[in-house]
Amino acid sequence: MPSSVLNNDHYEKDRVALMGRHREFDVEKVLDAALCVFWRKGYEGASYSDLTEAAGVERPALYSAFGNKEALFRRALDRYYERYLDFIPKSLELPTARAVAAHILYSAAELHTRHSHHTGCLGINGVLAGSDEAEPVRQALIEARAGGEAQLRERLERAKAEGDLPETAKPEALAAFVMAVSHGMAVQAKAGFSRDMLEAVAEQALSAWPAGSSTTSG
Amino acid sequence: MPSSVLNNDHYEKDRVALMGRHREFDVEKVLDAALCVFWRKGYEGASYSDLTEAAGVERPALYSAFGNKEALFRRALDRYYERYLDFIPKSLELPTARAVAAHILYSAAELHTRHSHHTGCLGINGVLAGSDEAEPVRQALIEARAGGEAQLRERLERAKAEGDLPETAKPEALAAFVMAVSHGMAVQAKAGFSRDMLEAVAEQALSAWPAGSSTTSG
DNA sequence: CCGTTTCCATAACGAGCATTACGATAACGC
DNA sequence: GCGTTATCGTAATGCTCGTTATGGAAACGG
Numbered sequence: 328m329p330s331s332v333l334n335n336d337h338y339e340k341d342r343v344a345l346m347g348r349h350r351e352f353d354v355e356k357v358l359d360a361a362l363c364v365f366w367r368k369g370y371e372g373a374s375y376s377d378l379t380e381a382a383g384v385e386r387p388a389l390y391s392a393f394g395n396k397e398a399l400f401r402r403a404l405d406r407y408y409e410r411y412l413d414f415i416p417k418s419l420e421l422p423t424a425r426a427v428a429a430h431i432l433y434s435a436a437e438l439h440t441r442h443s444h445h446t447g448c449l450g451i452n453g454v455l456a457g458s459d460e461a462e463p464v465r466q467a468l469i470e471a472r473a474g475g476e477a478q479l480r481e482r483l484e485r486a487k488a489e490g491d492l493p494e495t496a497k498p499e500a501l502a503a504f505v506m507a508v509s510h511g512m513a514v515q516a517k518a519g520f521s522r523d524m525l526e527a528v529a530e531q532a533l534s535a536w537p538a539g540s541s542t543t544s545g
Numbered sequence: 546m547p548s549s550v551l552n553n554d555h556y557e558k559d560r561v562a563l564m565g566r567h568r569e570f571d572v573e574k575v576l577d578a579a580l581c582v583f584w585r586k587g588y589e590g591a592s593y594s595d596l597t598e599a600a601g602v603e604r605p606a607l608y609s610a611f612g613n614k615e616a617l618f619r620r621a622l623d624r625y626y627e628r629y630l631d632f633i634p635k636s637l638e639l640p641t642a643r644a645v646a647a648h649i650l651y652s653a654a655e656l657h658t659r660h661s662h663h664t665g666c667l668g669i670n671g672v673l674a675g676s677d678e679a680e681p682v683r684q685a686l687i688e689a690r691a692g693g694e695a696q697l698r699e700r701l702e703r704a705k706a707e708g709d710l711p712e713t714a715k716p717e718a719l720a721a722f723v724m725a726v727s728h729g730m731a732v733q734a735k736a737g738f739s740r741d742m743l744e745a746v747a748e749q750a751l752s753a754w755p756a757g758s759s760t761t762s763g
Numbered sequence: 764c765c766g767t768t769t770c771c772a773t774a775a776c777g778a779g780c781a782t783t784a785c786g787a788t789a790a791c792g793c
Numbered sequence: 794g795c796g797t798t799a800t801c802g803t804a805a806t807g808c809t810c811g812t813t814a815t816g817g818a819a820a821c822g823g
Contacts, residue, residue, distance in 0.1 A: 347799030348789040369674030371589065375781060385802055387783075396781065452674035455665065455735050456587030469736045500745035503733065507746045510732040511725030517673050518687045520721070527718035528725045535753020565769025566819040593811060603772055605813075614811065 354392055357382040361389075362403040367445035370400050370464050371457045397464055400453075404471060407449045411438055415475050424486035425536045428505050431479070432532055435509040436525035439516035448513035476506045491539040501537075508532040572610055575600040579607075580621040585663035588618050588682050589675045615682055618671075622689060625667045629656055633693050642704035643754045646723050649697070650750055653727040654743035657734035666731035694724045709757040719755075726750040 360381040364373045375396065379386050393399040414434035418427050439447050450472055454465040483498035492498070512525045578599040582591045593614065597604050611617040632652035636645045657665050668690055672683040701716035710716070730743045 346791050346797070348791085348801070350800065351789095367674065368676060372675035372679070374676065374779080376779085386781090387802080388800075390782070391800070447673065451732055455673055455732065456585065456670035457590035458586060458592065461590070472732075472736055497745065500742070500749055503738070503742055504726075504746045504749040507726055507729030507733055508722075508750075509729065511727065511729035514669055514673065514728040514732070515721065515725055518690055524718070524721055527715065528722045531718055531722040531753065532726075532750070534755075535749065537752075564767070564821050566771075566821085568770065569819095592809080594809085604811090605773095606771070608812070609770075 350388075350392070352382070352384050352388065357384055357389070357392065358402055358406055361399055362406055362449070363442075363445055365400055365403050366407070366442075366447075366449040366452060369452050369457075370396075370454045371461050400464060401467060404449065404453070404467065408471065411449075412475065414438070415478065419478060419482045424483055424491050424501075424539070425533070427479070427482055427486075428501075428536060429529070429533055431505055432508060432512075432529035433526060435512055436522055436529050439513050440520070440522040440525060446519075447517035448510070451510055451513040452517065472506075476502050479505060486539070489539075493537050493539060496537045505532070568606075568610070570600070570602050570606065575602055575607070575610065576620055576624055579617055580624055580667070581660075581663055583618055583621050584625070584660075584665075584667040584670060587670045587675075588614075588672045589679050618682060619685060622667065622671070622685065626689065629667075630693070632656070633696065637696060637700045642701055642709050642719075642757070643751070645697070645700055645704075646719075646754060647747070647751055649723055650726060650730075650747035651744060653730055654740055654747050657731050658738070658740040658743060664737075665735040666728070669728055669731040670735065690724075694720050697723060704757070707757075711755050711757060714755045723750070 360383075361373075361378050364377050364381045367373075368377065375386055375389070378396075378399070379389060382389065389399065393402055415431060418430035418434070421427050421430055435448075450468050453468045454461050457465065480498050480502035483492060483496070483501050486492045487494070487496055487498055492501075508528065512520070512528055515528070516525065578601070579591075579596050582595050582599045585591075586595065593604055593607070596614075596617070597607060600607065607617065611620060633649060636648035636652070639645050639648055653666075668686050671686045672679050675683065698716050698720035701710060701714070701719050704710045705712070705714055705716055710719075726746065730738070730746055733746070734743065
């Protein structure tokens with residue numbers, strides 16, 4: 328849920344200008360290009376030259392449209408959650424906790440290997456480590472990550488209340504576990520793992536899923 | 546197994562000089578300081594100023610002792626595997642596959658939260674993403690990571706042959722799963738997770754461990 | 764005690780970084 | 794069509810990066 332931590336100062340510039348010369352490039356397409364560069368190289372690893380080259384737009388155009396590098400990254404991160412990590416909120420609507428976990432893990436396996444030129448997860452690649460100047464960005468990624476995990480935990484608490492998970496189940500630990508496996512797969516995808524291999528990891532992770540009172544096993 | 550991919554050009558300089566002025570700093574201590582900086586900031590996130598400040602040594606001294614930043618990082622990575630990731634080869638000597646996996650996961654949970662100022666795993670933090678110039682370092686980390694996983698896979702293949710894992714077990718997938726959970730915990734440690742939380746993740750990961758023919762459950 | 768060798772510290776190197784003046788250009792309201 | 798306004802491309806800003814040239818200081822061999 329990164330939008331809550333975003334600096335919105337430059338969002339207003341997306342409106343169509345009523346006067347003066349019109350913007351000649353498509354902001355959405357530029358954002359997509361930036362997203363790919365950040366996905367591949369992380370926040371600090373992506374230079375403005377990388378970004379302008381990928382976007383096909385000169386440097387001042389990017390600044391006028393998004394503010395600065397950090398704001399551009401936050402826009403890209405928002406877009407990433409909306410357009411690529413949308414399987415998380417969708418999965419939460421599935422009927423059983425196990426189905427939720429399975430959908431998250433298999434979707435992650437697919438996403439992390441979908442594009443050969445930017446594997447893994449933008450949120451993980453972004454800034455696990457970096458210079459001190461990138462600390463605000465790192466915090467934004469941490470908060471976004473925590474938001475997704477919190478949603479999953481709440482869903483699993485509901486499942487426990489519904490008898491879909493046993494009384495002994497610990498929703499917080501289960502949610503952390505699912506996210507840990509997902510993050511681990513993101514790292515492995517960066518190391519070149521195939522989708523099949525990641526799906527085998529997901530399968531193993533699911534093989535221990537606790538059964539609810541009304542669940543039929545098999 | 547990073548030593549196989551290391552550039553050894555500067556190792557020889559560690560010998561005590563027989564002539565000329567003696568080195569005034571302790572190479573081991575400088576290496577430890579560099580290791581901590583890289584652990585915290587990653588490869589590209591750590592600047593030479595960071596390194597010299599942490600080591601208490603001037604820039605040319607680091608260059609004369611280690612060559613350049615990449616060589617220094619590789620030395621630090623070697624040291625990391627020797628002094629911090631030694632629980633992996635040690636765990637492989639445990640009697641059962643489950644004990645191996647448990648030891649790896651709980652050791653990882655401890656290591657990733659041991660130092661509050663550099664959490665997670667140096668191998669993961671190092672360079673998941675970064676500029677193109679860091680590609681050789683990224684490859685070195687990928688190879689080192691793969692080496693550890695390969696060792697675990699071989700150990701699990703042995704366990705399968707010994708009946709310690711069922712015939713249906715897939716050692717490659719199991720090894721990837723254990724490493725994925727470990728990597729995921731490293732990411733979560735970077736996000737501020739406590740050791741207790743990571744141990745809960747490890748426990749969940751182990752709850753599905755396949756039983757061998759001679760294993761008594763419970 | 765001199766010559767050689769090696770290390771130390773200061774300070775500089777060129778390159779790349781994120782960011783921005785600047786003047787020209789284009790689209791609107793009136 | 795003229796003034797206003799916003800974007801355009803070019804080129805420069807100051808800063809930090811990794812790396813190294815330079816000269817003095819220290820430890821050895823003979």
